[in-house]
Amino acid sequence: MSPGDLMEMLNIEHLTKLFPLKKKLFSRDQQYVHAVDDISFKIEKGKILGLVGESGCGKTTTAKLLVRLLKPTSGKIYIGGEDIAGLKEENLKKFRKNIQMIFQDPYESLNPRLTIHSTIAEPLIAQVLYDLEKIHDALEVVGLKPPEGFLFRYPHELSGGQRQRVAIARALVIDPIFVVADEPTSMLDVSIRAGVLNLMLALRKSFDLTVLFVTHDLAVARYMCDDIAVMHNGKLVEIGNAEEVIRNPKHSYTKALLSAVPIPDPRAKRERIKIREEVV
Amino acid sequence: MDTVLEIKNLGMSYETTEGSVSAVDNVSFRIMNGEAMGLVGESGCGKTSLGMCIMKLLPENAKITNGEIIFDGEDIVPKTEDEMRMIRWKGVSMIFQAAMNALNPVYKVGDQIIEAIVAHDKIKKEEAREKVRDLYRLVGLSPERMENYPHEYSGGMRQRAIIAMALACDPKFIIADEPTTALDVIVQDEIIDEIKNIQKKLNMIMMYISHDISVIAETCDKIGVMYAGNFIEYADTFALFDNPLHPYTKALMSSFPSIEGPKKELKPVPGEPPNLLNPPRGCRFYPRCSYAEEICRKERPEFVESESGHFLACHRVI
Numbered sequence: 136m137s138p139g140d141l142m143e144m145l146n147i148e149h150l151t152k153l154f155p156l157k158k159k160l161f162s163r164d165q166q167y168v169h170a171v172d173d174i175s176f177k178i179e180k181g182k183i184l185g186l187v188g189e190s191g192c193g194k195t196t197t198a199k200l201l202v203r204l205l206k207p208t209s210g211k212i213y214i215g216g217e218d219i220a221g222l223k224e225e226n227l228k229k230f231r232k233n234i235q236m237i238f239q240d241p242y243e244s245l246n247p248r249l250t251i252h253s254t255i256a257e258p259l260i261a262q263v264l265y266d267l268e269k270i271h272d273a274l275e276v277v278g279l280k281p282p283e284g285f286l287f288r289y290p291h292e293l294s295g296g297q298r299q300r301v302a303i304a305r306a307l308v309i310d311p312i313f314v315v316a317d318e319p320t321s322m323l324d325v326s327i328r329a330g331v332l333n334l335m336l337a338l339r340k341s342f343d344l345t346v347l348f349v350t351h352d353l354a355v356a357r358y359m360c361d362d363i364a365v366m367h368n369g370k371l372v373e374i375g376n377a378e379e380v381i382r383n384p385k386h387s388y389t390k391a392l393l394s395a396v397p398i399p400d401p402r403a404k405r406e407r408i409k410i411r412e413e414v415v
Numbered sequence: 416m417d418t419v420l421e422i423k424n425l426g427m428s429y430e431t432t433e434g435s436v437s438a439v440d441n442v443s444f445r446i447m448n449g450e451a452m453g454l455v456g457e458s459g460c461g462k463t464s465l466g467m468c469i470m471k472l473l474p475e476n477a478k479i480t481n482g483e484i485i486f487d488g489e490d491i492v493p494k495t496e497d498e499m500r501m502i503r504w505k506g507v508s509m510i511f512q513a514a515m516n517a518l519n520p521v522y523k524v525g526d527q528i529i530e531a532i533v534a535h536d537k538i539k540k541e542e543a544r545e546k547v548r549d550l551y552r553l554v555g556l557s558p559e560r561m562e563n564y565p566h567e568y569s570g571g572m573r574q575r576a577i578i579a580m581a582l583a584c585d586p587k588f589i590i591a592d593e594p595t596t597a598l599d600v601i602v603q604d605e606i607i608d609e610i611k612n613i614q615k616k617l618n619m620i621m622m623y624i625s626h627d628i629s630v631i632a633e634t635c636d637k638i639g640v641m642y643a644g645n646f647i648e649y650a651d652t653f654a655l656f657d658n659p660l661h662p663y664t665k666a667l668m669s670s671f672p673s674i675e676g677p678k679k680e681l682k683p684v685p686g687e688p689p690n691l692l693n694p695p696r697g698c699r700f701y702p703r704c705s706y707a708e709e710i711c712r713k714e715r716p717e718f719v720e721s722e723s724g725h726f727l728a729c730h731r732v733i
Contacts, residue, residue, distance in 0.1 A: 330683035
């Protein structure tokens with residue numbers, strides 16, 4: 136059975152990541168930060184799960200664990216039926232073909248010294264799959280047309296929206312089955328952001344991608360995702376259908392998060408729920 | 416109501432090796448006593464440049480080419496650097512964008528604010544310290560925090576300290592330049608609340624710069640929309656949301672997802688903002704505009720009052 140046939144593309148069980156703190160002098164106990172604390176969830180094939188929460192809640196750590204840029208302390212990560220949590224470095228290469236990440240800041244995630252061609256060729260070369268045709272196709276699907284016009288340009292010649300499209304092309308060029316997108320539009324301008332969001336929705340359909348979409352913006356999560364998982368202090372506090380979570384939040388933290396989202400309507404006066412009493 | 420800030424036909428350009436870039440072009444507006452005006456637009460549209468013009472904190476290669484900035488009855492464009500130093504902080508003050516970079520990492524935060532006060536007001540250091548204590552309480556920080564260094568503050572606390580610093584010399588007019596962009600939603604919400612309350616409490620006028628029209632909707636009485644260095648629409652917040660007239664404003668509003676109402680498809684504004692080294696000759700928005708006609712390509716639309724209090728620069732709507 137090929138990995139693509141399973142209903143559950145991604146299945147995470149009791150995933151935990153501890154970061155050791157610096158020891159105090161003469162102290163024997165090692166203290167840990169529970170960045171990701173025993174979380175479990177599933178994503179069905181072809182679905183987008185939004186992972187939301189405020190800065191420092193463990194969203195990005197979770198994303199990095201799923202692409203194995205970090206090694207989990209404990210727990211299981213099944214992708215297409217295979218547990219990758221314990222895979223050793225040398226066995227990761229095969230798995231990396233199936234899973235790709237799109238980073239937050241397209242100004243930082245593209246190497247300024249590489250042409251667009253070399254940037255997109257990198258994952259292909261690493262997997263020994265280089266083919267100029269594939270690079271052309273990838274540029275075309277992300278809307279950078281004609282591809283010849285972009286191949287030998289450098290990132291600084293492109294706008295933010297175009298750079299993020301290059302980053303998406305780089306992630307898709309080796310046909311991954313699962314994509315982790317870490318706040319892919321938070322650095323983009325509003326008028327450009329809508330275009331990139333729509334592009335990701337279109338690509339999800341045409342490639343039948345499974346996506347974990349990390350964001351702190353609930354309005355974006357509602358627009359993009361089938362399901363939403365809310366994270367707080369390393370734990371999942373609520374998970375469910377996106378529309379249901381937005382309209383009818385169960386957990387008090389989700390309610391507070393929703394009440395903080397600005398609404399593009401001057402008449403919308405909401406009851407604000409404060410999470411912290413006072414800033415110290 | 417008296418006008419506290421009036422800007423008439425302001426133009427500013429940057430001299431670059433490739434030519435001159437007109438970042439602010441023929442901008443006119445007024446802010447009345449006690450009002451908060453929001454300034455929205457995409458990156459590079461000239462929002463921050465306009466703020467820097469009013470502060471007269473322009474880099475060497477930038478200059479104000481024409482127009483007047485009348486603040487408190489006086490045109491500040493011809494003022495010298497020495498005269499401006501008297502106006503900055505006390506008259507006009509600014510909450511800067513990147514709270515991470517606006518504070519000096521090797522000085523205690525409290526001392527930095529005290530320094531700003533002592534430099535402008537002729538008061539003793541101890542009085543200044545007392546004042547900073549009050550400012551800290553005003554912005555929701557504990558006064559003990561004055562003894563800490565910037566790295567010991569969280570992002571939201573740093574932004575609060577920056578607000579305290581901007582308020583240090585009791586300014587009449589405050590420019591908030593994307594004060595919440597680097598913060599996450601919950602902290603953003605707290606800071607917006609804080610700024611709004613302080614602005615009303617101290618009865619200052621405010622110009623709030625943001626690319627996020629929903630943040631502006633929550634904070635401001637009037638909204639100015641900027642595109643490629645031009646003011647293209649200016650109206651009361653309610654009027655602008657109920658009845659946006661300019662095609663760009665309409666496009667901007669439908670490119671936002673919301674957590675309220677039915678889920679609707681986002682429509683991105685097609686194309687990219689123009690290169691200001693060589694802006695389109697007619698309306699600067701026409702290459703991206705779906706209503707564009709021959710006249711839009713040839714003639715720059717004037718910025719005129721189309722309805723009472725609703726200003727607009729568009730050939731097609733008037």
